[in-house]
Each structure stands twice: as C-alpha cells, then as structure tokens.
C-alpha cells in the first residue's frame with residue numbers, strides 16, 4: 351500500500367477541466383516532484399488533496415484512509431500538510447504566534463494546549479528562522495516569509511508534506527540551502543511532494559518526477575528519464591523550457 | 593512633539609516605576625492568564641475596578657443610576673465582542689439574544705405562573721438565549737462573507753414582527769410590565785448589575801487571552817490558515833456564538849429585572865443591536881475590556897452628563913452619542929480604550 355494514492359482525480363471549474371483523470375502514488379519516504387507548465391493543474395491537485403475543493407471525480411487515499419471528502423482540518427489531522435504557493439501569514443501576530451496557531455489542538459476545551467516556547471523554537475530552528483521569532487511577518491524578507499510557511503506546516507507534524515513552488519523567488523544560495531533542509535526532513539522520516547514549474551531545482555532533490563500537462567498525466571520517471579523524454583520536451587517547448 | 597512625549601514619559605515613567613513592584617506581583621501570579629501589564633496599566637485596571645465597586649459611596653443618585661444601566665450594556669458589548677469583534681463575523685442581531693432571555697422571563701411570569709421563582713426563570717431564560725443563539729449560528733456560520741451579518745439582521749426583524757403577531761402571549765407593542773424588579777434600593781440595585789458584569793469581564797478576558805481567543809482572532813485574519821492548522825474554523829465560529837449567547841442571556845435577565853418588564857423597543861428593535869456594536873467599537877473591538885469602558889463612557893455621558901448636568905433633550909443626547917461614535921470610527925478606529933492602553937504602555941517606564 352502506498353502512503354498516498356490519487357486515483358482518477360478529475361476537477362472541473364464549470365466548463366474548464368483543470369485536472370483530468372489524473373492518477374499517481376507516493377511511497378513512504380519518497381520525495382516526488384510534480385511539474386508542469388503554468389496552469390497545468392498542479393496547485394489544483396494539491397487543493398483537492400487538502401480538501402479545499404470538492405473533487406468532481408476520482409478518489410484520494412492516505413494511509414489506506416479515503417480522504418476524498420474530508421474537510422481541510424481533518425486531512426491535516428490525519429498527517430498531511432501543505433505549504434501554499436502564496437504565503438499568507440497572519441500579519442497581526444509575530445512569527446512565533448503564527449507557528450503556535452499551527453500547534454493548537456482542535457478542541458474548544460483546550461485553553462492552554464499547544465506548543466511550548468521551546469517547541470516553537472525547535473520548529474523554527476528546523477528551517478533556520480529561530481532568530482526571527484519575535485518579528486512581524488511584514489518585517490521579514492521574502493525568503494523568510496516562505497520559511498515561515500514551511501515552519502507552520504512542520505508544526506502540524508505531518509507525515510506527508512506538499513510543497514507548492516517552495517523555491518519561487520529565492521536566489522541560488524537560498525535554493526541550495528532549502529534543498530538541503532528538505533533533504534534533512536526526509537532523513538527525519540518525512541515524505542514530500544514538491545511542485546515546481548521546471549526541473550532545475552528538483553534534479554538533485556527528488557527520487558521521481560510526475561509531469562502534468564493541461565490537467566493530464568504526461569509522464570513519470572527518474573529526473574534523468576524526464577529530462578530526456580521527448581513528449582515532456584514538446585509540452586515545454588511552447589512555454590519556458592525544462 | 594516627540595520631546596514633549598519624552599518629557600511626559602520621564603515623569604510618568606517614574607510613577608510607573610514606583611508601581612511596578614505591585615504590577616510584578618500581579619504579572620507573576622496572573623500574567624500568563626490575562627497578559628502582563630506595566631505599573632500605569634495596573635493602576636488603570638485595578639483603579640477602575642475599585643471605582644466601579646465603590647461608586648455608590650462617591651457618586652450621586654443620577655450617576656449611580658447611569659452606571660447601573662451602563663453595567664448591563666457593558667455585558668452586551670463584551671458579549672458581542674467575544675463573537676463579532678474577535679471572529680470578524682459581525683452580528684447585527686445581538687438584541688435577539690438578550691431579547692430572548694428577557695421575553696422568556698416575562699412570558700413565563702405572564703403566561704405560566706406569576707409566582708414562578710427567579711431560581712427557575714433565570715436559568716431557563718439564559719438557556720433560551722443560548723438556544724436562539726444556536727438557531728441563528730448553526731445555519732449562518734457555515735457561510736462565509738456577508739451572509740452571516742445579513743442573517744443576523746433578518747433575525748431581529750423577524751423577532752420584532754413576531755411579537756405583535758402573538759400579542760396575547762407577548763403583550764404586543766406595550767409588552768409585559770409585571771416582572772418583579774430585583775430591588776428598588778438604588779445602591780443594592782447597582783451591585784446586582786455590576787457584580788455579574790465584573791465576573792463576566794473576568795471570564796471573557798480569560799477566554800480571550802487563551803488559545804480560544806487566539807483561534808477566534810485568527811479566524812478574523814485568515815480563516816483558511818486556521819483550517820490549514822488542523823482546526824475546524826466552523827466549529828469555533830459556532831462556539832463563539834454560544835459563548836456570546838450565554839452572557840447575552842445574563843444581561844437580558846438583568847435588564848428585565850431592572851426595568852420590571854419587556855417591550856419590543858427596549859429589548860428587540862435593531863437600534864439596540866447597533867448600539868451594542870457602537871459601544872464595542874468606541875471602546876475598542878476585540879479587547880473585551882474596551883467595550884466595557886465604552887459602555888460606561890457612552891452611557892454615563894448620555895444618561896448622566898448630558899441629561900442631569902447639561903439638561904439636554906433626548907434627540908440632542910442621541911445625536912451626541914452617534915456623533916461620538918462616528919468620530920471614533922473616522923479618527924480612532926482601534927477604539928478609545930485601546931489607544932489609552934497602548935499610550936500607557938509607551939509612557940510607562942521600561943519593563944524589567
């Protein structure tokens with residue numbers, strides 16, 4: 351049994367088919383790359399997995415559990431978490447408060463639960479923003495805002511983390527550092543799916559790449575196989591290139 | 593300008609320093625639960641509490657009467673705040689909750705048994721407020737955006753129209769005026785209102801400063817993030833409405849035993865709901881104690897200063913009331929008491 355099984359996933363927005371009968375599996379301990387040109391449906395796949403969208407057809411299974419119709423908070427509590435493409439920290443709270451929110455139990459009786467200051471520090475340290483805990487999100491440089499998004503996600507203690515374009519807007523040094531940290535999460539036992547436009551940042555990082563094009567499954571293979579795949583190259587020819 | 597505040601803060605800083613030891617004892621014991629404060633803030637909170645508890649000993653009849661009414665409105669404004677102020681789902685219909693409690697008490701006495709003890713009518717009435725609250729919240733809080741506000745608004749309109757339709761039970765336009773008051777003695781009556789108000793203020797502050805408050809505020813700022821944190825935002829929105837309905841019910845019961853009866857104008861009309869919002873906004877939304885301050889400020893002004901001292905007519909008083917609210921909305925949207933609180937933070941000495 352795979353950790354995540356997406357089977358025949360279809361998502362329509364009115365007449366637009368954003369994802370069309372798309373299937374893929376993720377094994378425990380893997381880092382899978384999910385690539386595709388702009389608008390090919392990558393984020394939509396994540397939104398369906400996370401229960402943000404009602405899926406039109408198909409099923410999603412996590413740890414043998416059918417999560418197709420689960421609400422977002424249920425999916426998160428089962429061990430999935432997502433780092434969105436857009437950062438959306440709560441501007442009124444410092445970094446520490448933003449992380450703390452993600453550790454609170456889903457209980458109206460829990461007045462003082464959630465992570466201690468030390469635990470919040472630990473989550474932040476795993477992504478190197480432990481010295482920014484008291485800063486407000488608006489004071490942070492772009493790369494740190496992205497790191498905060500990852501720290502929030504880590505704070506829910508996920509088994510499987512979905513990262514939507516984590517490298518976007520980062521410089522080469524920041525990309526290399528983040529790739530190392532993601533590798534580190536894997537060593538701690540986490541499974542991940544990383545979305546990106548192109549293969550640049552993923553080449554070294556991922557075990558396997560799945561390619562989406564216009565909502566359709568296009569190819570799957572090792573980074574080397576995908577780089578040489580002619581159909582993939584054609585799909586990218588119109589756009590920005592691999 | 594900054595040098596003026598600097599000079600001010602050298603002076604106030606010294607006062608603050610001398611009070612800091614007292615504040616520190618408080619911070620050590622309760623800081624984790626209510627938030628920490630400096631010496632000046634400590635004086636503001638405990639000075640106000642002391643002033644409220646001793647009002648009959650230093651205030652005259654008119655002032656104490658205004659403060660009695662203010663205590664009830666403070667309960668309404670704080671209750672509104674823990675739901676609307678914190679979650680950002682603004683209710684325009686909170687008078688249905690206090691109205692449900694007030695009408696339950698009066699209708700039990702009028703229709704069931706005039707001898708019914710308060711031991712029965714009070715809990716039943718508070719429970720009625722909770723039931724009405726859930727009836728409004730359950731369908732509406734699943735929706736996002738302006739629908740919730742619209743539904744609360746419509747709830748008041750329906751309640752208001754139902755009263756004359758069942759006038760043999762509800763007393764119609766003139767209401768039911770046969771409810772026993774707690775007491776006619778003005779001093780005792782004041783304490784009947786102000787003690788429950790202070791208890792509600794403590795409990796709601798405690799909740800607002802806990803994880804629950806953090807989650808409710810996060811719903812206002814970013815509901816998607818709350819769900820992504822594994823927290824069921826809908827559940828917490830409904831919970832906040834229940835949390836609000838109970839003290840609204842208590843306030844409704846206090847009001848019915850203060851005025852000795854119910855009628856649609858005193859309890860239900862949408863004006864009453866809007867006044868609750870105005871008081872909370874003037875004091876400072878999502879702070880609990882801000883709305884408390886707002887209630888005493890506006891109602892003492894309207895019912896005592898403008899009435900007993902300035903001898904103004906009712907229309908003028910209400911015009912001043914709403915003009916003040918408008919001024920705050922335009923120039924101090926965070927609320928008067930929040931501004932005061934942060935001002936004290938700035939002019940106080942350095943902490944530790």
Ligand SMILES: Nc1ncnc2c1ncn2[C@@H]1O[C@H](COP(=O)(O)OP(=O)(O)OP(=O)(O)O)[C@@H](O)[C@H]1O
Pocket residue numbers: 363366368386387388389390391392393394395435547
């Ligand atoms: N909420 C929505 N309503 C309507 N159409 C949508 C919605 N979300 C996505 N789409 C459409 O679905 C298609 C896939 O979008 P999606 O955001 O999943 O692409 P993507 O692969 O993540 O693209 P990008 O690389 O730009 O992030 C696009 O045509 C998009 O316009």
Ligand SMILES: [Mg+2]
Pocket residue numbers: 392393394435514
């Ligand atoms: Mg996307």
